[in-house]
Amino acid sequence: MEPILLVLTNLPDSESARSLACRLVQSRLAACVNLMPGVQSIYHWQGVVEQATEVTLLIKTTQRQYHQLEQEIVANHPYEVPEVIALPVTDGHAPYLHWVIAGASAGTSAGSSSDVPSDHA
Numbered sequence: 001m002e003p004i005l006l007v008l009t010n011l012p013d014s015e016s017a018r019s020l021a022c023r024l025v026q027s028r029l030a031a032c033v034n035l036m037p038g039v040q041s042i043y044h045w046q047g048v049v050e051q052a053t054e055v056t057l058l059i060k061t062t063q064r065q066y067h068q069l070e071q072e073i074v075a076n077h078p079y080e081v082p083e084v085i086a087l088p089v090t091d092g093h094a095p096y097l098h099w100v101i102a103g104a105s106a107g108t109s110a111g112s113s114s115d116v117p118s119d120h121a
């Protein structure tokens with residue numbers, strides 16, 4: 001089976017998060033993106049400890065799509081140094097994993113929305 005990744009990034013607000021998520025799914029770079037608003041981040045930036053409320057994106061994609069997905073995130077991200085972290089998915093429900101592979105494959109159909117329940121993500 002083609003390797004699947006869970007990619008994480010954070011955005012400053014719901015509007016930019018939704019825009020990027022839609023762009024990634026519509027371009028077939030991701031099969032699904034979950035938006036998790038209200039994440040509290042504490043981090044060092046330019047010598048100062050900062051705090052921010054952000055929206056975390058959980059992006060399901062394939063290893064094959066990763067480099068193009070990363071480029072798309074960086075090119076359309078409001079942060080100077082956006083977080084883009086990819087974690088390998090080592091196991092999961094096989095029908096869902098196959099759906100992710102189909103959904104993150106340019107030029108193919110991921111099937112109808114009824115193929116995976118609406119609470120699949």
